[in-house]
Amino acid sequence: MDMQLRSVFTFVARKLLRLGLLLLAVAIFTFVLLSLSPIDPVQAYIGADMMQISSEQRQLIAERWGLDQPMIIRFWDWLGQLVQGNWGTSMVFNQPVSEVIASRFWVSLPMLAIAWLLSGILGLGLGILSGALAGSWIDRVVRLYAYTLASSPTFWVALLLLIVFSVALRVTPICCAAPPGILAADVTLWQHLHHLLLPAIALSIIGIANIALHTRQKLIDVLHSDYILFARAQGESLWGVVRHHGFRNLILPALTLQFASLSELFGGSVLVEQVFAYPGLGAATVQAALRSDVPLLVGIVFFSALFVYTGNTLADLTYPIVDPRIRLGGWQT
Amino acid sequence: MLSISNLGITFTQYDQGLRRKQLTVITDLDLTIQAGEVVAVMGASGSGKSLLAHALLGILPDNAQLSGTMEFQGEPLTPKRCEALRGKAIALIPQSVGYLDPLMTVGRQVQRVGQLNGLSSGAARTLANRTFARYDLPPTTRQRYPFQLSGGMARRVLVSTAVLTQAQLVIADEPTPGLHPDVVTETLNHLRELAREGRGVMLITHDIEAALQVADRVAVFYAGTTVEIAAAEDFARGNLRHPYTQALWRSLPQNDFVPVPGNQPSPENLPVGCLYRDRCAWVTSECEQARPELRFVRQGWVRCIHAER
Secondary structure, three states: OHHHHHHHHHHHHHHHHHHHHHHHHHHHHHHHHHHHOOOOHHHHHHHHHHHHOOHHHHHHHHHHHOOOOOHHHHHHHHHHHHHOOOOOEEOOOOEEHHHHHHHHHHHHHHHHHHHHHHHHHHHHHHHHHHHHOOOOHHHHHHHHHHHHHHOOOHHHHHHHHHHHHHHHOOOOOOOOOOOOOOOHHHOOHHHHHHHHHHHHHHHHHHHHHHHHHHHHHHHHHHHOOHHHHHHHHOOOOHHHHHHHHHHHHHHHHHHHHHHHOHHHHHHHHHHHHHHHOOOOHHHHHHHHHHOOOHHHHHHHHHHHHHHHHHHHHHHHHHHHHHOHHHHOOOOOO | OEEEEEEEEEEEEEEOOOEEEEEEEEEEEEEEEOOOOEEEEEOOOOOOHHHHHHHHHOOOOOOEEEEEEEEEOOEEOOHHHHHHHEOOOEEEEOOOHHHOOOOOOHHHHHHHHHHHOOOOHHHHHHHHHHHHHHOOOOHHHHHOOHHHOOHHHHHHHHHHHHHOOOOOEEEEEOOOOOOOHHHHHHHHHHHHHHHHOOOEEEEEEOOHHHHHHHOOEEEEEEOOEEEEEEEOHHHHHOOOOOHHHHHHHHOOOOOOOOOOOOOOOOHHHOOOOOOOHHHOOOOOHHHHOOOOOOEEEOOEEEOOOOOOO
16 A cells, blocks of 8 residues: 555656656747747737837837847746746737636537547447458448548538538537527526537547547457457357457557547647637637737647646556556566 | 368468469368367477367358368367357367456456356356366466466466366367476376366377377377377387377487478478378388378378388
């Protein structure tokens, strides 16, 4: 027990140290890239009123902000503020960056969660089906579907869904996270679901292909292993083999892939939210980038690094739970 | 109980592009096993030993075609019958711990065998525990995963999977290589015990000494065919009929320790006539004419036209 507690402690400590290093690296890269980018912070701040101020006034703002200092000093100043929790104010939303990210993320989260679960469950199911029946017509249909979707761009799939379900069939709303003209407090749960359904499906469709193809291949490998041959010799049927031996041996790579796909999910949400005008974090990213909202953009970069890192850590945590060889590896007779 | 005659196994393969190729890996294989008897099936790797086991269990890959006849308890072994019998009337003891699911406790896996034999999960667990106790496996073994077993424990767990069944025929596929001599003796004794219970045991091995230690009869395979079926005593008595068997016997360290020169022909280019003729000291022009028939000579079966000398 004592040993276990200590190993948990080392695990957490190591993970936190790595996260710190990762965020530092992200900070350095983001800062250098933005410093070298053509975005002029003063111009981005003042916007259209740029013509009305004199170059002396501009100079004054730049001095006030420390823009005349060398890059390394500016970096330390900025990092110090960041560590203290001052992420700056978003120019587009005129709100503190942390608040913008928090509120936007809550809008995106249900969509991301539904898309993630859908792609995981459907991908796993289709992968098992086509792997177990490899070579059959079912397998061919699944593979054709998976290859087609794996090679279609997310925004294009989103547009097609929009054209079919919202424009032609009129069963889903055409945009946004709620019906227009209704107060946020009055939106019902059903209206929420109705609006996030299509974006979530668009987002999950791409993920399905990836998981299905990997699961299929893994199941085929498992079915060709010695222990499956022995299970067959013991009289186990195909579906018995899949249920008792196949599933436990393919779930580990599937889970790893599923957690690692959080990064693709996040990237995909930027495109999907843009197409559906869904006011989540992805749409905010696009706005921040188009309107040179540097503080918000930096905030989102950090947040997404944290998000993806969490996903990978969760994948790491599933290993000892699923695989006894990792859990008990050190413990021998 | 088991009678195999003129068994042939051919694989259809795709050679470069779409050209189909037939690869015959077993030709004219004969073997019988009686209840209560241990028959060793001996041969170099590639002589078709394991394929025979897979054919009996009906677990050959889809691209394999069978010819000849296999009869089990007087009735032909059709693919359908194989499927019904495998794990129940015919059980396999596999080569190594690699044949156990790495992510499942061995207790669950042995219990599963009982369930596949129609027991309830409770009854199967009791039976699994009893079988583990019979083989002196401590109760904690049930919670172990295959990677946590020592070589000897793994062997006993694998034997347990077959003992649990009512199988009349137990096929042990290479159970001895790489084991400590004590564990080898223990494993062979377990097989002997199964025969004493009235089951037929097929011991697949390339270890002559292990085979002679436990077997009643020895079938020698060469390039996918049975060249000789002899009683175990025939070896020490010098009553061997086929030149290949004699050469194998002489190659043992305690005998003359002379290696058998040459190699087994590959299934891609089997010679016409006797399969052993290119390595045989007795070869004559007659050996090139046709494959010799299996004949009964001095109380044993042999596939050689010069066996009487």
